[in-house]
Amino acid sequence: MKILICEDEFVSRRKLEKIISSLGYEFQVADNGLDAYKLWQNERPELVISDWVMPYLNGIELCEKIRTEEGSQYTYIIMVTTKNATNDIVTAINAGADDLISKPYNIDELAVRIRAGQRSRMFQTKDIVIFSLAKLAESRDAETGDHLERIRHFSKRLTEQLSACPGNPFKINKVFIDNIFLTSPLHDIGKVGIPDAILLKPGRLNEAERKTMTGHCRIGYNTLHDALEKYPNTDYLQMGAEIALYHHEKYDGTGYPEGLRAEQIPLAARIVALADVYDALTSARSYKEAYTHQQTKGLIMNYSGSHFDPTVVDAFLQCEEQFAQIKLKFS
Structure with missing residues (x-):
């Protein structure tokens, strides 16, 4: 230096x-x-x-x-x-x-x-490299726009709200909040390994295509886990690998890739799962119109306890206005 x-x-x-x-x-x-x-x-x-x-x-x-x-x-x-x-x-x-x-x-x-x-400088460099890596995956899909910026801000805001629960039952500290802001954009990094014909298909995927698409979770996990094996004390890589693997798990055990349920799913992945769905629903795609904030809020409430952790849904309801503001800022 x-x-x-x-x-x-x-x-x-x-x-x-x-x-x-x-x-x-x-x-x-x-x-x-x-x-x-x-x-x-x-x-x-x-x-x-x-x-x-x-x-x-x-x-x-x-x-x-x-x-x-x-x-x-x-x-x-x-x-x-x-x-x-x-x-x-x-x-x-x-x-x-x-x-x-x-x-x-x-x-x-x-x-x-x-x-x-x-x-301090190492953290700033780390932030830039990780976000650039996540952008590599996002660049495969021109429709995603500022998806990564929204995901990291949604995830951070949800985590802050959860940390404010009486007694802080999840024992969330500043390191956890910083790490989820840093690594939540890596949730779909495994999509770099999915063929364009499937990743960019405008309509619904058939069963074989859907199975291939679900493989992005394992690809992302393996990529980050390989780095984690070289640097085992790197907590942000551990969180990033867990988010990549488990952000499509559902609270009732019907998600993928492992069918985990409830607290078996790492907290960071439960948080990013809601953030990711909120952004997907409120974003327009070639095959659908964007849902309004109120429509999306209603769906999230309906899926509390099935798709989403009820505690995370409660936290979302406490900070829903900030979600709408983040969506507007990075739209």
Whole structure:
């Protein structure tokens, strides 16, 4: 990881250089905000450590310029300051700083904050790669539009609503919410293995075609499970594999591919199942008109306890207005 040090005071700058060098990172140095900005434009370092008070451009102005121009290549910014009042912290965060550290520098603290920046950037990269992978499957079907964006927002909103149930019976935490937002778009990744003649058929599938289509669940699972075997502690891959395999299971056991029922179906798959059906019903296809929100709501209520987990349906009813808003935003 490349780090840009921006510090106008010589002694502080030399100390920062020694600390970062001892931690094994590659770095560049600027002694004023303007030079730092030019270096950032040319080199695009992953992380910037900037003093607040500097000539030409101060740290706040440097943050603002980086955030305005960075595009999709995110830069993690640590602001160095002697300021510690609440309004100063608010000013720095509003300008785009990700973290603040006070002088004098402590090597252990600085190392921890740099590693936090690395983790943040890794998550952003992971998000982009996973969504791009999901888009590969979606691109096979021109009718799906912003389906993936809607699915991830539907799934996140449902999960947040479930976490607000009294006592949080499913023990949903922030990691679970982040992971379902990240991996729910992978639910149909297995469709990359389905022939176009079946995947894009405008009418109803015959029995043989339907059987082939159901195979997308296993294809998606196998793809993600292979990656999971190499990285067994990767919880988001575990969730993604479960969603891909089980999002067509039904609460009463009549779904596929394994005919699981009720709590045998992983919670994430039960959530995505409702999100996926809601989006399918409210979207127009070559063979059907789009259902209204109210029509779709009625069907979901009718299938509570058969197709859908009743608890997930109850959560949907608590946040149905947000579903309609998400559908409108990504339509």
